[in-house]
Amino acid sequence: MRPLTPRRVALICAALGGVLFIAVVISLRMGAYPISIPEIVMTLVNRFIGRRNEIPPDFWNVVYEIRLPRIALGILVGAALSTAGAGFQALLRNPLADPYVLGVSSGAALGAIISLAVAPQTPGLIQIAAFAGAAGTIAAVYFLGRRGGQVDSATLLLAGIVAVSFLSAVIMFLMTTLPGHEFRGMAFWLMGDLATQPAISSRWLYLLLIIGVGSIYTTSSDLNLILTGEQEARHLGVNVNRVKLVVYVAASLLTGLAVSVSGAIGYVGLLVPHLMRMMFGSDYRLLIPASALGGAILIVVADLLARVVVAPTELPVGAMTALVGAPVFIYLMRRSVR
Amino acid sequence: MTTAETTTAARPLANARSVAPRLKVEQATYTHAADRSAPQFTLGPVTFEAQQHELVAVLGPNASGKSTLLTLLAGLNKPFSGRIEIDGTEVGQLDLRLRAQRIAFVQQESELLFPLRVWEYVLQGRYPHGRRLRFESEQDCLLAGNALAQVGADAFRERRMDQLSGGEKQRVILARALAQQPSLLLLDEPTQHLDIGGKVELLRRLRRLAENNRYTVLVVTHELDLAAEFCDRVVLLHKGKCLRVGAPAEVYDRALLEEVFEAPLEVEMRANGRPRVILHER
Amino acid sequence: MPAEINRIVTLAPNVTEIVYALGIENKLVGDTNECNTPPAAKSKPHVGEPQSPSIEAILALHPDLVLATDAINRVDTADALQHLGIAVYTMAGDTQTVLHILDSMARVAELTGAEPQGSDLVANLRSRLDALHARLQDRPMAHVLFVVWEDPLITIGQNTFIADALRWASAESVILSKQNWPQIGIEEVVRLQPDYIVFANGHGETAATELAELRTRPVWRDLDAVELGHVINLNEEAIRPSPGLVDAIEQLARAVHPEAFAANAENLSPRSGARRTSPLSMKTNAECDPCAR
Numbered sequence: 001m002r003p004l005t006p007r008r009v010a011l012i013c014a015a016l017g018g019v020l021f022i023a024v025v026i027s028l029r030m031g032a033y034p035i036s037i038p039e040i041v042m043t044l045v046n047r048f049i050g051r052r053n054e055i056p057p058d059f060w061n062v063v064y065e066i067r068l069p070r071i072a073l074g075i076l077v078g079a080a081l082s083t084a085g086a087g088f089q090a091l092l093r094n095p096l097a098d099p100y101v102l103g104v105s106s107g108a109a110l111g112a113i114i115s116l117a118v119a120p121q122t123p124g125l126i127q128i129a130a131f132a133g134a135a136g137t138i139a140a141v142y143f144l145g146r147r148g149g150q151v152d153s154a155t156l157l158l159a160g161i162v163a164v165s166f167l168s169a170v171i172m173f174l175m176t177t178l179p180g181h182e183f184r185g186m187a188f189w190l191m192g193d194l195a196t197q198p199a200i201s202s203r204w205l206y207l208l209l210i211i212g213v214g215s216i217y218t219t220s221s222d223l224n225l226i227l228t229g230e231q232e233a234r235h236l237g238v239n240v241n242r243v244k245l246v247v248y249v250a251a252s253l254l255t256g257l258a259v260s261v262s263g264a265i266g267y268v269g270l271l272v273p274h275l276m277r278m279m280f281g282s283d284y285r286l287l288i289p290a291s292a293l294g295g296a297i298l299i300v301v302a303d304l305l306a307r308v309v310v311a312p313t314e315l316p317v318g319a320m321t322a323l324v325g326a327p328v329f330i331y332l333m334r335r336s337v338r
Numbered sequence: 339m340t341t342a343e344t345t346t347a348a349r350p351l352a353n354a355r356s357v358a359p360r361l362k363v364e365q366a367t368y369t370h371a372a373d374r375s376a377p378q379f380t381l382g383p384v385t386f387e388a389q390q391h392e393l394v395a396v397l398g399p400n401a402s403g404k405s406t407l408l409t410l411l412a413g414l415n416k417p418f419s420g421r422i423e424i425d426g427t428e429v430g431q432l433d434l435r436l437r438a439q440r441i442a443f444v445q446q447e448s449e450l451l452f453p454l455r456v457w458e459y460v461l462q463g464r465y466p467h468g469r470r471l472r473f474e475s476e477q478d479c480l481l482a483g484n485a486l487a488q489v490g491a492d493a494f495r496e497r498r499m500d501q502l503s504g505g506e507k508q509r510v511i512l513a514r515a516l517a518q519q520p521s522l523l524l525l526d527e528p529t530q531h532l533d534i535g536g537k538v539e540l541l542r543r544l545r546r547l548a549e550n551n552r553y554t555v556l557v558v559t560h561e562l563d564l565a566a567e568f569c570d571r572v573v574l575l576h577k578g579k580c581l582r583v584g585a586p587a588e589v590y591d592r593a594l595l596e597e598v599f600e601a602p603l604e605v606e607m608r609a610n611g612r613p614r615v616i617l618h619e620r
Numbered sequence: 621m622p623a624e625i626n627r628i629v630t631l632a633p634n635v636t637e638i639v640y641a642l643g644i645e646n647k648l649v650g651d652t653n654e655c656n657t658p659p660a661a662k663s664k665p666h667v668g669e670p671q672s673p674s675i676e677a678i679l680a681l682h683p684d685l686v687l688a689t690d691a692i693n694r695v696d697t698a699d700a701l702q703h704l705g706i707a708v709y710t711m712a713g714d715t716q717t718v719l720h721i722l723d724s725m726a727r728v729a730e731l732t733g734a735e736p737q738g739s740d741l742v743a744n745l746r747s748r749l750d751a752l753h754a755r756l757q758d759r760p761m762a763h764v765l766f767v768v769w770e771d772p773l774i775t776i777g778q779n780t781f782i783a784d785a786l787r788w789a790s791a792e793s794v795i796l797s798k799q800n801w802p803q804i805g806i807e808e809v810v811r812l813q814p815d816y817i818v819f820a821n822g823h824g825e826t827a828a829t830e831l832a833e834l835r836t837r838p839v840w841r842d843l844d845a846v847e848l849g850h851v852i853n854l855n856e857e858a859i860r861p862s863p864g865l866v867d868a869i870e871q872l873a874r875a876v877h878p879e880a881f882a883a884n885a886e887n888l889s890p891r892s893g894a895r896r897t898s899p900l901s902m903k904t905n906a907e908c909d910p911c912a913r
Contacts, residue, residue, distance in 0.1 A: 031674075031676045032667075032674040032676035032677035032679075032680055033676040033677070033679055033680040034680060057705075058679065058682075061679060061704045061705075062676060062679065065703065065704055066675055066676055066679070066704075067676075120695070176803065177799075178799075195672070195675070195696065195700070196696040196699075196700070197700070197703075307674070311668075311674065311677075312653075312666060312667050312668040312673065312674040312677040313653070313668040313669045313672060313673075313674070314668060314672045314673075314674055315672075316672070
């Protein structure tokens, strides 16, 4: 009997953190602009020891304006989507649940389209509108998915499916009837794109990420119990309704956050929790932080590949996660069937 | 049932006045409102008591209100009138965690989404005894190990839940309830899917648990024979009414049982003071 | 914006063409991998696709000015470049008139210090258009269907530069739509029976190939225009907001109003600056060989 200890959680998170660090370093090194590792190190160091003026403007731009922000965004999005995916899989009692099944990304896409149709050149508007669309969908699906005033997993899933279909139809309608050329960016947004920096400072976005992941983490013991049955969990003293509500809101907001800044990147929220489960077990006290770190690693690596595979053209990162994710997912499925 | 007879000789009920009752149900009532699937149903008033070391059966045919009474005892519903107390405190007043520390509800089945090992599953029973986000301590592991031993499941503690047989799984589910270290164990028709050997084994185990530890075990069932053989006290329900409470010998009256179960029955008293029910097709 | 522009990066094929037409291609340090006209543009360093160029690659070229068009390039790209302190000029794209396009060329010339070449180019193109206008003054408008994409059938809206180009050739689209790229059903085409059907996906082939293919397709083969062989296939590089557009207008006018050109065949004056090396070829089956250039 070796129960999960805080020490084991810390060790595994440190190991994953190390892998993430390596991925970040490699990602910092790769790119179209010729800059070597010593130059990168010099740029990084000089900023913090007060020798900012000695950094050539191009190096500054490449490191601090192009590569680092993109990597940071990738970490944010990867962590948010994976944690949300793990949360939804527990909430909906469905290992095939991904963060988009309840309609959050469709709502965000609708918000984005409306903002493109109304005011296409306003910077940052598309992200705010996307988040507003996501939030509206979260509320609507929640109210549709209640039964007897409580969150019922099966009804919630149905409500989500209805929302996705309805919103997709509205989006299709708008895209064919509104004048077309502003929607060029939508294709990238729908596939997932890390090239556009969010208008809001990353500080706030990271704060939201920490709040979201933290909230879900506080329910991880509860989730372990709920996964053996809701009634059983109630009898063991879990406030099932409150836990479900917390997980729903936190996971949906994390998804909305990710989708608003980078579009709908697929497979991350579905695959990473499964991968982490295969490696480390399904105890949510470890699964949540492991998924967050694993998702960050996956997105950083996928974005790196998206940038270099057909350089100088940049693929949307969502295309990369799908290309890599689909075969991995099929492999996992076959393994579990066996 | 000869070996059983020697080990389950009826014991006199503990004197209710000298020891505070573990479980006290006083004039408890509950009403299910009428809906599309069922007419209105009222349970109660029900009154009975149960002590430590006692194995109690709530007996009755289908739709007699047994499950409703169980939800009241488990604290899932509050009685419309009357009181239900455990160790002197009203069940409805306890918050979720405290209630889970006192009362353990043993489910029949367990549908796990992701595979768990037996010991992981049993260890979850320690949840009510700590902070919400917690990591199990050594003592938790010790108590879980004890619970496994008590149900004889220690040998397969490393196996996965989906690799167990039905009977083994049920023992593990019981072990998790025991790990909660409750005062009161509640079981809802636990013998439903078991063959006669399994039924006897389960009831024997429950009886031993009641006798050796300080549990009060309450079983909802419609199995007349098992209740007669193993239980100290029987609460007989019929169409929501509590007809009689007492030792099996006191409750098993032929005319009463025939009316309640709507079957031709005969009741025979045996040497050990326990009644035996025989189906009597005329 | 730096005072002197010596290094230019273009992000769209038509913009690249304009740079060559202005004769300042020596300042062009990078373009996209879709910039194929003139062929010399293919050997310039590439920064990626127009829709997703590599910002770093652009930065590495140290441009003084980046030229884009909102018809193809994304706002995000321009924003990212400006955020790094690189000057960007975005030409307006789809909803321009031909004269606006000429103005844009003049503006680009101005920005890049090539005013003389710019005004020459614009004057030349303008005179050709005016001559064409004079020649076609009394002609009735031909009714055409301009096919942007066959399946689904997408044509042009009234506000696009192509619609304006058609007007210069005394032609107009049978479809009147406020949307830029409306998707229509073939039934509408059957109802309206345009005089000519114009495609723009040729690469120097004749329209005969396109026509032959249409003659085998149900519904299409019964259209008046197809039966009469009034199918025109323009080079796809021609239909861009660039100097080549005027070539396309002239060719289209010749095909749709042949009687206006019967007398003399030298209406095209040589353009200043670099010449396009791939001649536009465009024939219809109705045109007889002696009239071909």
